[in-house]
Amino acid sequence: MNPSITTTTASIAPSQARSLSPSFIGLVRAELYKMWAQWTTRILLGLVFAATFLPYLLLLARSQTKTDFTAQPLYWTYNVAEISLTILRVLGGFALLVIAARAVGLEYQQGTIRVLLSRGVGRVQLLTAKLTSVTLLAIAMVIGSLILNSLLFLLQFGLIYGAGDQFSSAFTSGFWASVWAYFLTVLVSMAASILLAICVAVVGRSLSFGVSAALSWFAADNFAVLVLFFVYRLTQNDFWIKLPAYFLGPILNQLPSAYVPALLVQHTTEFGTTVTAPLGANTVGLTPFVTYDATHAFVVTLIYCVVFAVTAYILTWRRDVLE
């Protein structure tokens, strides 16, 4: 039931509203506020941060972790860093897919895009503000995750195990080079996820289409690798097995192993022998069945990102707003 109006004599107070004009900074602030006000965003970020604890809890539950770390600090530190970054890449990417698709899709689905555009906010300006705000959120998530990982590492290995004197052996220049390279692949993966989600949400102009298409994309092209492998086995035509080298999901899956320099570490095997072996980055998900170098992966990813961005901007700029 409508509340009774008791303020009918209120008049329009003199205001500074007349001098208003759309502001990019204001748009970004509004977008960040809207994103943070959604429970979906908070839950997804909570999941990412909760998952950060997982490798440390598993190591804590393992009885020989302290002994192993003291014996091979570089090996264990690198493994912890790699697992943590993998969690950030996979779960963070998933969270950003949903958050970015919602940021655009919800605006179309609820029709609020017409409220903003009819006040003079530019279409390209609005899309750029959304992209910027999702990027800022991603940066905050990455920084938060790195800080949390650092604190957990120091807490577990420094305070609980008292192995702080081993850190100098762990944090070698080779370690930082590999971790930095891996971190770069995480950023690339996140950027591709954001652009993909924004693009499909713009194309579909709906929340449900945007979220489902964004989430289906990587599942579909990972699955396609298997399908094409079977087609290759049937036809013996190399074309089918080479094709996944141009699929975004498989390319991003293999990017760390293609780009991150292998780290030479001493490692004691389960048979008690100590070997020096290159420790490469692990892959998660299906990868193309052909080898390619990091340049190929970066170029293909860049092309996808450009296509996503150009599609999103052109459609936003040119299409009538019928919502």
Added chain:
Amino acid sequence: MADATMTRPSPQASARREAGAVVLRTHDLTKRYGERLAVNNLNLEVYRGDIFGFLGPNGAGKTTTIRMILGLITPTSGSVEVLGQDVATHRAEVLPRVGALVETPALYLYLSGRDNLRVVGDALGGVSDERIQAVLQMVGLAARQKDRVKTYSLGMKQRLGVAIALLNDPDLLVLDEPANGLDPAGIVEMRDLMRRLSAEGKTIFISSHVLGEVRQICTRVAILNLGKLVTESTVEDLTRGQGEFAVQVERPREALALMQAQPWGKSARIDEANGTLITQAPNGSGRDLNLFLVNLGFAPASLIPQTQDLESIFLTLTNNTAGEVR
């Protein structure tokens, strides 16, 4: 058909035209979707201080026109001028001075009423808390401002939509069915608000199906049918009728014969339903008609200028059915 109802503008409208205070103007505005013409060469002029009613049956092209005015849809041809500037080329300067409510109110359902105003205000460059409170007071939502919009009734959402439209203290308000979902008291308050805003010099462009509302608050109306402008006039001129009077006299048939003998009385007739004489008047004057009848010994029991109601005009002009208007 349109020509029959196109009337000369009132002196006030003429004065405004002369003053050049056109707030909204469309030039041959056209929108085509494939083979279908949604809006066809529409030429409108809305003057400062007008409460302009934009009428038409479903599918007439009202919302498409409003969306073109607000830059949401690109016209196939023609242009829209708001506050003297082309919307297509000056949207960033012009549209911040326009407040709009298009169709159902579009709101962030997961935010409170106040936060809806805040995020729109942020996008517009920042609006003070005082201004937000003022518009919430204006639409009667101050008490529920902290509640999430998804808990609002349709009428409350409509009020919040109007509050968002008023947030930037606009010169031109474009409201699409603003009374939708409001209870009778809310409709009265909305009407009062429109009048008050108009008195403060704001121009209000209302698209509505509720002809009674339009009749009560609008100063001028345009009727659109099948994308074409059928008529544009002041409400007063549109409903004035054809200068006829309804006269009740004794012995109406004798009076009719005398009237029909006069040059001005050729179209005089008797309304068989109630025996009333319907006639033009000498010099178009009710006083002269009264004198004519009294001099001939037919002192009228009543003499009433005939007017047409907006609904019948609307239905006539649009060949519509009564079921589509209220």
